[in-house]
Amino acid sequence: MQQKYVPRDIEREAQQYWDAAGAFRARETPGQPKYYCLSMFPYPSGKLHMGHVRNYTIGDVLTRYHRMKGRNVLQPMGWDAFGLPAENAAMANGVPPAKWTHENIAYMKRQLQSLGFAIDWSRELATCQPDYYRWNQWLFLRMLEKGLVYKKTGIVNWDPVDKTVLANEQVIDGRGWRTGAVVEKREIPMYYMAITRYAEALLAALESLSGWPERVKTMQANWIGKSYGVRFAFPYELDGKKEKLWVFTTRADTIMGVTFAALAAEHPLAARAARDNSKLAAFIEECKRGSVMEADLATIEKKGMPTGLSITHPLTGQPVPVWVGNYVLMAYGEGAVMGVPGHDQRDFEFATQYGIPIRSVIKPRDKDLELPLKQAYVEYGVCVNSGKYNGLDYQQAVDAIAADLKAKGLGEKQVLWRLRDWGISRQRYWGCPIPIIHCDGCGDVPVPDHDLPVVLPEDCVPDGTGNPLAKRTDFVNTTCPKCGKPARRETDTMDTFVDSSWYYLRFACPDSARSMVDERVAYWLPVDQYIGGIEHAILHLLYSRFWTKVMRDLELVDIDEPFANLLTQGMVLNEIYFRRADGGRTTYFNPAEVDVKLDDAGNRSALVKADGAPVEFGGIGTMSKSKNNGVDPQELIDHYGADIARFFMMFTSPPEDTLVWSDAGVEGAARFLRRLWTYAVRFERGGGPAIAAQPSKAARFEIHSVLKQANYDIGKHQFNTVASAAMKILNALDRLLGVSDEIAKEGLSILLRLLAPIAPHIAHHLGRELKFGEDVRAAPWPEHDPAALIEDEIELVVQVNGKKRGDVRVPRGADSKAIETIVLADPAVQKHVSGQAIKKVVVVPG
RNA sequence: GCCGGGAUGGCGGAAUUGGUAGACGCACGGGACUCAAAAUCCCGCGGUGGCAACACCAUGAGAGUUCGAUUCUCUCUCCCGGCACCA
Numbered sequence: 042m043q044q045k046y047v048p049r050d051i052e053r054e055a056q057q058y059w060d061a062a063g064a065f066r067a068r069e070t071p072g073q074p075k076y077y078c079l080s081m082f083p084y085p086s087g088k089l090h091m092g093h094v095r096n097y098t099i100g101d102v103l104t105r106y107h108r109m110k111g112r113n114v115l116q117p118m119g120w121d122a123f124g125l126p127a128e129n130a131a132m133a134n135g136v137p138p139a140k141w142t143h144e145n146i147a148y149m150k151r152q153l154q155s156l157g158f159a160i161d162w163s164r165e166l167a168t169c170q171p172d173y174y175r176w177n178q179w180l181f182l183r184m185l186e187k188g189l190v191y192k193k194t195g196i197v198n199w200d201p202v203d204k205t206v207l208a209n210e211q212v213i214d215g216r217g218w219r220t221g222a223v224v225e226k227r228e229i230p231m232y233y234m235a236i237t238r239y240a241e242a243l244l245a246a247l248e249s250l251s252g253w254p255e256r257v258k259t260m261q262a263n264w265i266g267k268s269y270g271v272r273f274a275f276p277y278e279l280d281g282k283k284e285k286l287w288v289f290t291t292r293a294d295t296i297m298g299v300t301f302a303a304l305a306a307e308h309p310l311a312a313r314a315a316r317d318n319s320k321l322a323a324f325i326e327e328c329k330r331g332s333v334m335e336a337d338l339a340t341i342e343k344k345g346m347p348t349g350l351s352i353t354h355p356l357t358g359q360p361v362p363v364w365v366g367n368y369v370l371m372a373y374g375e376g377a378v379m380g381v382p383g384h385d386q387r388d389f390e391f392a393t394q395y396g397i398p399i400r401s402v403i404k405p406r407d408k409d410l411e412l413p414l415k416q417a418y419v420e421y422g423v424c425v426n427s428g429k430y431n432g433l434d435y436q437q438a439v440d441a442i443a444a445d446l447k448a449k450g451l452g453e454k455q456v457l458w459r460l461r462d463w464g465i466s467r468q469r470y471w472g473c474p475i476p477i478i479h480c481d482g483c484g485d486v487p488v489p490d491h492d493l494p495v496v497l498p499e500d501c502v503p504d505g506t507g508n509p510l511a512k513r514t515d516f517v518n519t520t521c522p523k524c525g526k527p528a529r530r531e532t533d534t535m536d537t538f539v540d541s542s543w544y545y546l547r548f549a550c551p552d553s554a555r556s557m558v559d560e561r562v563a564y565w566l567p568v569d570q571y572i573g574g575i576e577h578a579i580l581h582l583l584y585s586r587f588w589t590k591v592m593r594d595l596e597l598v599d600i601d602e603p604f605a606n607l608l609t610q611g612m613v614l615n616e617i618y619f620r621r622a623d624g625g626r627t628t629y630f631n632p633a634e635v636d637v638k639l640d641d642a643g644n645r646s647a648l649v650k651a652d653g654a655p656v657e658f659g660g661i662g663t664m665s666k667s668k669n670n671g672v673d674p675q676e677l678i679d680h681y682g683a684d685i686a687r688f689f690m691m692f693t694s695p696p697e698d699t700l701v702w703s704d705a706g707v708e709g710a711a712r713f714l715r716r717l718w719t720y721a722v723r724f725e726r727g728g729g730p731a732i733a734a735q736p737s738k739a740a741r742f743e744i745h746s747v748l749k750q751a752n753y754d755i756g757k758h759q760f761n762t763v764a765s766a767a768m769k770i771l772n773a774l775d776r777l778l779g780v781s782d783e784i785a786k787e788g789l790s791i792l793l794r795l796l797a798p799i800a801p802h803i804a805h806h807l808g809r810e811l812k813f814g815e816d817v818r819a820a821p822w823p824e825h826d827p828a829a830l831i832e833d834e835i836e837l838v839v840q841v842n843g844k845k846r847g848d849v850r851v852p853r854g855a856d857s858k859a860i861e862t863i864v865l866a867d868p869a870v871q872k873h874v875s876g877q878a879i880k881k882v883v884v885v886p887g
Numbered sequence: 888g889c890c891g892g893g894a895u896g897g898c899g900g901a902a903u904u905g906g907u908a909g910a911c912g913c914a915c916g917g918g919a920c921u922c923a924a925a926a927u928c929c930c931g932c933g934g935u936g937g938c939a940a941c942a943c944c945a946u947g948a949g950a951g952u953u954c955g956a957u958u959c960u961c962u963c964u965c966c967c968g969g970c971a972c973c974a
Contacts, residue, residue, distance in 0.1 A: 256890090258891095259969075259970090260890090264969090270974080369972085370973070374974060377974090380974095385974070575969095692899090693899060695900085698899095699967095701899070703898085703899075705898095709912055709913055710912090750910095762901065764911085838906070839907095840955065842955090843953090845907055848907070880954085883955080
């Protein structure tokens with residue numbers, strides 16, 4: 042055995058061994074419990090970042106652990122290969138996105154392999170492959186047949202930098218999620234998936250997801266946004282026609298307090314009123330411009346303008362003035378609201394500003410409101426000043442009012458959802474073509490199944506001026522499948538979230554040529570453990586749940602939910618160092634370029650290595666280019682090897698917490714594995730000098746106690762303490778070596794198996810060198826020996842008046858009476874009870 | 888504002904689900920080895936007082952339940968994440 046631990050050598054050797062053995066090939070084995078462990082597949086951006094390494098290490102630990110526990114494990118890997126960065130890179134370098142993507146995939150695959158992940162590469166897929174995305178197109182057509190896909194012209198979010206449409210989910214605070222550019226509104230014809238038809242199902246099923254983090258479920262529930270209320274109409278006459286203005290409210294009990302109605306600037310009635318009112322038209326234009334800035338919307342002043350129109354209160358018959366208000370959203374509800382200043386704070390502010398009457402129609406059950414109101418009273422209460430509804434509570438009033446409105450044909454109870462249908466058309470080249478042909482005679486014609494896939498030409502180089510597909514006449518020009526006359530292909534491609542909405546199903550049967558999925562899905566799905574970043578809590582996870590339900594209803598799969606358990610790993614952070622020049626420009630220094638000194642009290646002083654001058658500490662933040670605080674995983678792997686990188690990742694923080702990068706921490710992980718190696722060398726030579734020999738019983742007790750705890754921890758996915766258990770066992774062995782080869786061997790064997798999921802290469806290598814077995818990967822997971830935990834004597838801690846006053850050793854199985862006698866004889870205890878009567882004695886058994 | 892999650896040494900974090908708070912590691916201090924350094928090994932390391940034995944204080948703050956609370960209950964403060972003029 043080598044004297045020195047050289048990770049590079051043993052890691053290459055172990056990887057070759059696994060490779061030759063086909064060790065990670067997953068086969069459907071009916072009868073054997075399966076474990077499908079999936080990490081969110083990466084976008085092939087160029088090279089792995091630290092977040093990937095963490096994500097995939099967590100997945101690999103679980104994969105290897107469950108393999109050792111006897112499960113039939115599948116851990117696949119693929120590539121989320123369509124997307125904008127490929128086009129941006131193409132514009133910068135003149136390389137076709139396809140070439141760029143494939144090169145990145147090749148490089149990143151080598152990186153993943155060098156980390157020793159137990160991935161079944163025979164199932165590898167990339168979403169840019171025609172035999173993958175043809176099924177996007179196929180399911181799109183099925184959904185089209187079912188009316189789950191439809192075409193609609195609507196107001197969409199337009200990202201002026203990427204020149205593309207964004208889904209609502211891709212707009213964050215009024216800005217594009219990728220570019221950060223302020224989003225504009227445009228009208229564009231596009232295809233939608235009717236996810237709202239599944240709103241109820243998606244919301245209801247959240248309850249069944251007991252293996253999901255609470256906060257992810259909450260985020261999804263908020264996003265779906267179910268509210269119960271009443272949709273009703275104000276009748277009015279305009280241009281000699283009887284019309285209705287519809288609104289939605291969750292507070293129908295306040296309807297008798299309506300003193301105005303307000304329209305969104307985009308509301309058709311607002312446009313009608315502005316026709317002969319130039320001041321109003323100007324105001325509407327101003328609102329439309331302003332309303333793009335959603336981030337500011339929350340803070341801007343309530344503004345409005347009367348339309349001059351009047352509508353009729355549906356219950357009282359009184360006239361109600363109609364305003365346009367900058368705080369009314371066209372996209373939610375009806376784009377118009379009833380104004381109840383007495384009981385809605387926004388309406389209150391609006392009414393106060395414009396001198397609109399404020400009516401109080403709700404009061405607390407046990408007292409009267411102080412009038413005039415200083416702010417809206419928004420709590421539930423009982424109706425007053427409300428005619429026949431006086432005295433009713435919230436629910437009674439809503440029921441009665443809804444019934445009366447229904448009787449008049451002017452409204453009824455309605456459930457309203459925040460969730461909107463999913464617009465999937467993208468005016469981009471590098472994505473899955475939408476399988477539609479536009480024919481002047483026949484309209485929009487679906488591509489027949491036998492013509493799928495519609496293959497994306499791979500040699501385009503986008504130049505930033507719109508979609509290059511539109512310029513490819515060989516792609517665009519085709520014939521109509523219906524009439525055979527010349528026709529044009531749709532050049533929009535699908536949102537890349539479509540690609541990732543079902544890849545986890547395809548991994549079960551990546552070679553299925555005749556169908557989207559086959560019977561192997563029934564064996565592997567649902568995914569037993571899904572692992573990925575919290576940033577996908579809404580978009581990707583909601584779309585995937587939606588697709589699963591659609592495919593279930595098309596009888597393609599028989600599961601309701603795709604992911605039984607979800608682990609959202611924390612982000613990887615690093616320190617930030619910077620200097621601010623006189624001009625105010627900030628220069629960031631990578632922490633690797635900075636010498637940091639900490640004194641006893643933890644005070645930090647930092648100098649740039651290059652010039653020896655001080656830098657400012659900017660706190661801890663996510664690794665990013667802009668803060669220049671990233672660490673390249675490749676450097677870590679090159680310098681320390683995969684095991685040390687993996688061990689550091691697992692040891693430093695629990696998987697769901699943020700992980701702060703630390704060079705010293707990596708060094709600590711390296712130190713441990715080197716110590717383990719050194720110990721193994723000594724063990725192989727036949728034990729070392731017997732130092733402070735403990736009885737073997739105590740040694741086994743120590744090892745098996747640690748093991749028991751480690752098993753409890755790994756069940757909670759608390760891998761940091763599992764790693765520390767490995768360290769504790771090594772510490773114990775180090776102290777005990779020479780006591781008995783039998784126990785040293787048992788301890789070392791446990792240690793290597795405990796370590797195998799985290800640092801598989803060294804565990805594999807040492808296991809073979811020490812002849813513990815052919816392959817630690819296939820060894821049984823260590824379980825503690827209960828017999829080892831039975832002691833002849835146990836230590837008891839003694840408290841007097843709630844304070845620890847000593848400890849005593851008593852024989853195992855001593856009864857309370859005997860224990861009491863021993864404890865009271867203890868001098869330390871005596872000191873604290875002397876001369877006083879003992880009121881109560883509590884003995885905790887064991 | 889609403890919803891969710893947090894707060895433990897100089898730092899990352901642990902505490903067998905109410906029973907010795909600070910495991911394991913990092914940093915730091917002291918020592919051994921060395922011509923020297925690195926590596927390695929040994930010792931110390933929450934705070935205050937004390938030569939020491941030991942005592943007191945201490946898990947964001949305050950109360951409560953309990954023989955006993957980091958853990959359970961209530962109130963509050965702060966931090967992180969999500970949602971939000973959502974009618």
